[in-house]
Amino acid sequence: xxxxxxxADGLGGRPTDWGDATCLARARTVHLDRLAREGALGLxxxxxPGVRPGSxxxxxxxxxxxxxxxxxxxxxxxALGIGLDVRGGDVCFRANFATVKxxxxxxxxxxxxxxxxxxxxQLAEALExxxxxxxxxxxxxxxxxxxxxxxxLRGPRLSSEVTDTDPHVEGAAVTSCRPLADSAAxxxxxxxxxxxxxxxxxxxxxxxxxxxxxxxxxxEGNALLLRGAAAMPHLSPVTEQxxxxxxxxxxxxxxxxxxxxAGLEVLQVDGATGDLKTDLRAKAEAAWRALDKAGxxxxxxxxxDNAAHDGSSLEKTRFIERIDGEFLAVLEERLREGDVxxxxxxDHTTPPAVGEHTADPVPALFWGPPVRPDGAAGxxxxxxxxxxxxxxxxxxxxxxxxxxxxxxxxxx
Amino acid sequence: xxxxxxxADGLGGRPTDWGDATCLARARTVHLDRLAREGALGLxxxxxPGVRPGSxxxxxxxxxxxxxxxxxxxxxxxALGIGLDVRGGDVCFRANFATVKxxxxxxxxxxxxxxxxxxxxQLAEALExxxxxxxxxxxxxxxxxxxxxxxxLRGPRLSSEVTDTDPHVEGAAVTSCRPLADSAAxxxxxxxxxxxxxxxxxxxxxxxxxxxxxxxxxxEGNALLLRGAAAMPHLSPVTEQxxxxxxxxxxxxxxxxxxxxAGLEVLQVDGATGDLKTDLRAKAEAAWRALDKAGxxxxxxxxxDNAAHDGSSLEKTRFIERIDGEFLAVLEERLREGDVxxxxxxDHTTPPAVGEHTADPVPALFWGPPVRPDGAAGxxxxxxxxxxxxxxxxxxxxxxxxxxxxxxxxxx
Numbered sequence: 001x002x003x004x005x006x007x008a009d010g011l012g013g014r015p016t017d018w019g020d021a022t023c024l025a026r027a028r029t030v031h032l033d034r035l036a037r038e039g040a041l042g043l044x045x046x047x048x049p050g051v052r053p054g055s056x057x058x059x060x061x062x063x064x065x066x067x068x069x070x071x072x073x074x075x076x077x078x079a080l081g082i083g084l085d086v087r088g089g090d091v092c093f094r095a096n097f098a099t100v101k102x103x104x105x106x107x108x109x110x111x112x113x114x115x116x117x118x119x120x121x122q123l124a125e126a127l128e129x130x131x132x133x134x135x136x137x138x139x140x141x142x143x144x145x146x147x148x149x150x151x152x153l154r155g156p157r158l159s160s161e162v163t164d165t166d167p168h169v170e171g172a173a174v175t176s177c178r179p180l181a182d183s184a185a186x187x188x189x190x191x192x193x194x195x196x197x198x199x200x201x202x203x204x205x206x207x208x209x210x211x212x213x214x215x216x217x218x219x220e221g222n223a224l225l226l227r228g229a230a231a232m233p234h235l236s237p238v239t240e241q242x243x244x245x246x247x248x249x250x251x252x253x254x255x256x257x258x259x260x261x262a263g264l265e266v267l268q269v270d271g272a273t274g275d276l277k278t279d280l281r282a283k284a285e286a287a288w289r290a291l292d293k294a295g296x297x298x299x300x301x302x303x304x305d306n307a308a309h310d311g312s313s314l315e316k317t318r319f320i321e322r323i324d325g326e327f328l329a330v331l332e333e334r335l336r337e338g339d340v341x342x343x344x345x346x347d348h349t350t351p352p353a354v355g356e357h358t359a360d361p362v363p364a365l366f367w368g369p370p371v372r373p374d375g376a377a378g379x380x381x382x383x384x385x386x387x388x389x390x391x392x393x394x395x396x397x398x399x400x401x402x403x404x405x406x407x408x409x410x411x412x
Numbered sequence: 413x414x415x416x417x418x419x420a421d422g423l424g425g426r427p428t429d430w431g432d433a434t435c436l437a438r439a440r441t442v443h444l445d446r447l448a449r450e451g452a453l454g455l456x457x458x459x460x461p462g463v464r465p466g467s468x469x470x471x472x473x474x475x476x477x478x479x480x481x482x483x484x485x486x487x488x489x490x491a492l493g494i495g496l497d498v499r500g501g502d503v504c505f506r507a508n509f510a511t512v513k514x515x516x517x518x519x520x521x522x523x524x525x526x527x528x529x530x531x532x533x534q535l536a537e538a539l540e541x542x543x544x545x546x547x548x549x550x551x552x553x554x555x556x557x558x559x560x561x562x563x564x565l566r567g568p569r570l571s572s573e574v575t576d577t578d579p580h581v582e583g584a585a586v587t588s589c590r591p592l593a594d595s596a597a598x599x600x601x602x603x604x605x606x607x608x609x610x611x612x613x614x615x616x617x618x619x620x621x622x623x624x625x626x627x628x629x630x631x632e633g634n635a636l637l638l639r640g641a642a643a644m645p646h647l648s649p650v651t652e653q654x655x656x657x658x659x660x661x662x663x664x665x666x667x668x669x670x671x672x673x674a675g676l677e678v679l680q681v682d683g684a685t686g687d688l689k690t691d692l693r694a695k696a697e698a699a700w701r702a703l704d705k706a707g708x709x710x711x712x713x714x715x716x717d718n719a720a721h722d723g724s725s726l727e728k729t730r731f732i733e734r735i736d737g738e739f740l741a742v743l744e745e746r747l748r749e750g751d752v753x754x755x756x757x758x759d760h761t762t763p764p765a766v767g768e769h770t771a772d773p774v775p776a777l778f779w780g781p782p783v784r785p786d787g788a789a790g791x792x793x794x795x796x797x798x799x800x801x802x803x804x805x806x807x808x809x810x811x812x813x814x815x816x817x818x819x820x821x822x823x824x
Contacts, residue, residue, distance in 0.1 A: 048810075049805075067822065360815070385452065
């Protein structure tokens, strides 16, 4: 048996503003409903009843990790989220390009966001020449949107117990990074951060993009402010836990990052954009090919959440119909070859009327030869609430791989 | 959205002695059934499947705390329960008035319950003059029923790691309180307890109520035996966690105490007696007014449990009908203004045939604009067992405040 997990981000909903049905209930989903009639439904609290999940914590929980134990804060997962390669033990920082001026020998912050500049990628490229002066430690920096970015330090004996360099207010000087623990690792990390900050400033202030901004009267991005140091947890890869090869088809960087952290290999799929314009047929075809290669395939589809964050029930409903008509329609023939167990669910509820993740539980469908059918009439929140799999917290992947008889016994 | 939590104590039941229906199923509950048809039901294990909850631990779990982590024993919550103001860090003891006699320079216990005396309140009043001899530490003592009471010590550097002064057998001497940990706090607390015990004896032996009892040939309440030292946990107030004002309408001291510990303000409601004679209309009106002021209102109704402890199925059934006809009937108009999410449940099951809390799960109803209706026909244990919210452990408050979109995300 092979396992296929499909997460439609923010799939769960509430009664909509135009009636009693949720987007999922309202959407015409021929394939999904047929699979539901042959499978079994349940209701998942991604983390626990009443907890509003982030996308990072919910995916950790879905993969069987305990977010309360392994989640180290936004720093590490944001770095994953913008596509940096982050490994267990790496120390990650959220970063801002900022405008600083030298005053009385200090670097005083004039604009914490450097006028929300657009040249982050160019500036980041120049930072590659920075030398930390420690052959054991390497870094990667990547710019994301506007003034935002992330820094990852990798090497032995590093610690996340260090202060921010971001003074968090304008008019104050860039703070020197200080150790927050009495350890050699914290002292070493603080020193490396200060070296990086100083050299980044020396490199950025001379950058042609900043000369241009100066000429145009715009605030320069001549310094980096770092905050929220977080160590990437060492996750025990699910692929190792279950002795299975894992492949991931996703557009969004965060989901690729969590998949990588869980031991999956991320496939490059042209047209998988992680938004409403994504090529769902291309993702279906990639998943089909992946199922011929690996025992566990994870597909992440982001558009449902995007539509809901935009507040559009209509858009969310249509996108669910596209998942049915362009993704499941293509894959159904492969599913029916008899060697696949499917889990189709979301990572949290995002009602368009709220435009944010909410704590409501999420419908989940399990389908395949080993799954006991529960007589569901179709797939939506209400059917899932009375489904044969009851209500449970996270752990879709362990359940799915369990149906595939992968993984060892706990006990004898 | 505003949140209304109504807990009918001991609501859950079993098939009764006079038929197959539970009290809740047998009760005519027009309003509750209508709300159930429009809402969604689930089955709650207050703490975990198969755990018989106390009222204190179940309420902690309902508010989202983990009793295994924060419950420090009956001492602290009994002190809350008899109406003492107990704060995080206070050290609490359960206390007995006892009859002691001086023999060979020792105080020997002749009656651990002082003949279950009725003069506890008078004796307690006299104890107010006791001086602990430490300006940093204050105490409060309150008598409850018969010979029972509770002592609360408040001040810096106190510890619950001290022994009982209660020898637990008659004929033995009152035990000197000893530290159970090698800490200055434990030594200090033991010394304070011994000072209190000695001064309490000096104060009680001369008390007119004891002179009277002596004349009547009744055992005197001339000493206090202390046991079960417990530190009140520092709970992170749910009102702070969710950024919401909380108001409580309750008769029973324990429920007011837990509510206060969770950050709620307790309203004074005339007629809210915490028993079968309570004025349910007055509580409904107080809840109505509270909903106009605060984002979270908690109403506790005790009578269901009292009737069940008395072993009366008929009484319990009638009290459930009173909750429907005198409480929900009054509030329903307010609920239908469209800005309230209701959770109606119990804190545990108390079958009249057992007369005690049992481990059976408890029906729960969620109702309001964001709640996905599950097609329930009415509200009882059987309907709840097949309800759309499945089965979950405690956490009614996080789920309720989650429906109201209060509280931050865990993760990003």
